[in-house]
Amino acid sequence: MLESKSYKVFKVFNAIFLLLVVFITLYPFLNVVAQSFSSEAYINSGKVSIIPRGFNVETYKTISRDSMFWTNYKNTIIYTVVGTLISMFMTTIFAYALSKKRLMGRKFLTMFAVFTMFFSGGLIPNYVLINSLGFNNTMWALVVPGAISIYNMLIMKSFFENMPEELEEAAAIDGLNTYGILLRIILPLSKAVMATMVLFYAVGHWNSWFPAFLYLDKKELFPVTIYLRNMIAGATGGVSAGASADNLTQISANIKSVTMVLTILPILTIYPFVQRYFVTGIMLGSVKQ
Structure with a gap:
């Protein structure tokens, strides 16, 4: 079946919306993982998001x-x-x-x-x-x-x-x-x-x-x-x-x-x-x- 233009637009917005929901859902977990591998200075200054800063595994060790x-x-x-x-x-x-x-x-x-x-x-x-x-x-x-x-x-x-x-x-x-x-x-x-x-x-x-x-x-x-x-x-x-x-x-x-x-x-x-x-x-x- 041929897809209408409006349906194609719907699929694009639907995909964007679902990706946004996935990101919002995963962000807290990714933030926790990033903090677990970050150094104390970056954690206390609130600079850690989803990527570790000042990579550190001292607590794990x-x-x-x-x-x-x-x-x-x-x-x-x-x-x-x-x-x-x-x-x-x-x-x-x-x-x-x-x-x-x-x-x-x-x-x-x-x-x-x-x-x-x-x-x-x-x-x-x-x-x-x-x-x-x-x-x-x-x-x-x-x-x-x-x-x-x-x-x-x-x-x-x-x-x-x-x-x-x-x-x-x-x-x-x-x-x-x-x-x-x-x-x-x-x-x-x-x-x-x-x-x-x-x-x-x-x-x-x-x-x-x-x-x-x-x-x-x-x-x-x-x-x-x-x-x-x-x-x-x-x-x-x-x-x-x-x-x-x-x-x-x-x-x-x-x-x-x-x-x-x-x-x-x-x-x-x-x-x-x-x-x-x-x-x-x-x-x-x-x-x-």
Whole structure:
């Protein structure tokens, strides 16, 4: 089809507008990355935009030389992997059960779950519960209490409800029980929503720091978010990382930028592999057909 002149003009302006939106979206991130590689003088004078000025990697070197940083980084990876696996297992079986209209007490269980989205016991009762369970200074204090996100569970429940019942009926006729239907029929057809939930849970566990701040006392058990928080707050800082006095000013100037880059880098690495499932999973799990 021949394109009209007005349509060609529209495409040009549309492309310019979208490029502008992309630039506005990326600018804060590019600015943070640029500051993390810039020298203290340029950062304090506000001369850093999206290109590093006075290229400097002293803060990266200082942090990377500290063995505790790598220990805490390893802890974060372990907590994220274990926490995501536990969350996916519990969310999947809960959502699948609630998606069945034949389940007795289905409405009550759904309302009970939704109730917990808006009301909780509070900080002190939660701390007392974790302490009474003996979870203090263990990984379980971080991955068990918030194992199920009700928001994620409702999305997955809606996704399961939209799947044709004839699939499960045919599988049951072929001799599969409930667990076989879930493992061999439902889950292979739910890659989109499963990938989306994995991304949600993994990001949540990776960025989490407050539960570790409450329940962990040993530095060797801290996630990397606590380590970097302490760096910013001055609880550890350059001295514990072995920095000289001449480098402390530089470290204090761009520690926040370095912290943000080190925290989000793994997520940015993983996201492109699950991005194609992301929108599909959200839409299929949030729209009732």
